[in-house]
Amino acid sequence: KGSSKPQRMLSYVQRHSKRGDPDSVISTIDIFCRSKEWAMNVGDEKGLILDKLICEANPSIVLELGTYCGYSSLRIARLLPPGGRLFTMEFNPAYAKIAKQIIAWAGLESKIQVLEGPSGDLIPQLKKKHAIEKCDIIFIDHWKDCYLPDTKLLEECGLIGKGTVLIADNVTFPGTPDYLEYVRNSPHYSSQYFKSYLEYSKTEDGLEKSVFLG
Numbered sequence: 001k002g003s004s005k006p007q008r009m010l011s012y013v014q015r016h017s018k019r020g021d022p023d024s025v026i027s028t029i030d031i032f033c034r035s036k037e038w039a040m041n042v043g044d045e046k047g048l049i050l051d052k053l054i055c056e057a058n059p060s061i062v063l064e065l066g067t068y069c070g071y072s073s074l075r076i077a078r079l080l081p082p083g084g085r086l087f088t089m090e091f092n093p094a095y096a097k098i099a100k101q102i103i104a105w106a107g108l109e110s111k112i113q114v115l116e117g118p119s120g121d122l123i124p125q126l127k128k129k130h131a132i133e134k135c136d137i138i139f140i141d142h143w144k145d146c147y148l149p150d151t152k153l154l155e156e157c158g159l160i161g162k163g164t165v166l167i168a169d170n171v172t173f174p175g176t177p178d179y180l181e182y183v184r185n186s187p188h189y190s191s192q193y194f195k196s197y198l199e200y201s202k203t204e205d206g207l208e209k210s211v212f213l214g
């Protein structure tokens with residue numbers, strides 16, 4: 001019964017970062033992923049672009065699809081204005097368990113709610129169960145073939161309104177071709193590609209920012 005990579009990441013965070021200090025936890029995870037074990041966090045290079053996009057939008061309600069160990073949840077939640085909230089969806093219960101512990105260690109649990117289950121089931125529940133009107137920002141970082149169907153589901157559920165900003169990870173690698181084609185060709189979105197690198201590697205990747213025009 002060995003440990004998992006997320007478990008090793010959590011114990012590295014608890015040993016090497018300052019409790020209650022999100023920036024310390026974020027940089028510690030980056031050191032772990034560069035020096036010990038690669039992991040599929042958005043990472044520090046794309047993370048800086050994400051930070052800028054979050055600050056520009058100054059969002060109250062952020063939805064994240066794909067929590068993993070909570071790295072991007074910390075990056076987002078630490079930049080929210082007072083009263084701002086992040087709802088993050090994770091399919092894998094083992095990942096969700098670790099993410100909650102990393103989020104608690106960083107002291108951001110009051111701003112972040114981890115929702116466990118498949119996004120296809122959770123998205124239709126958001127309005128009624130969590131009193132969410134519209135999402136200000138949606139960070140998409142889950143199964144790459146779910147980006148497009150879930151975007152359409154979010155539209156149908158009325159969670160995407162005029163000005164909602166979609167930010168999608170991995171649009172170049174592993175790649176999300178059907179999603180890109182949709183947001184870049186739809187008259188309802190204004191889309192922009194931010195070229196960067198796959199986390200902790202030299203491979204090209206990037207974030208796609210798409211604003212819903214109504």
Ligand SMILES: O=C(NCCCCc1cc2ccncc2s1)c1cc(-c2ccc(F)cc2)cc(O)c1O
Pocket residue numbers: 040041042065066067089090091092117118119120141142143144169170173174198199
């Ligand atoms: O798969 C990736 N990320 C999604 C994990 C799937 C987790 C899910 C969450 C959830 C919530 C609700 N409903 C359903 C789902 S499914 C991912 C993979 C790579 C990568 C890059 C190079 C490689 F060689 C190999 C992998 C890099 C990345 O940045 C990623 O984000």
Ligand SMILES: [Mg+2]
Pocket residue numbers: 040041042141169170
């Ligand atoms: Mg990703």
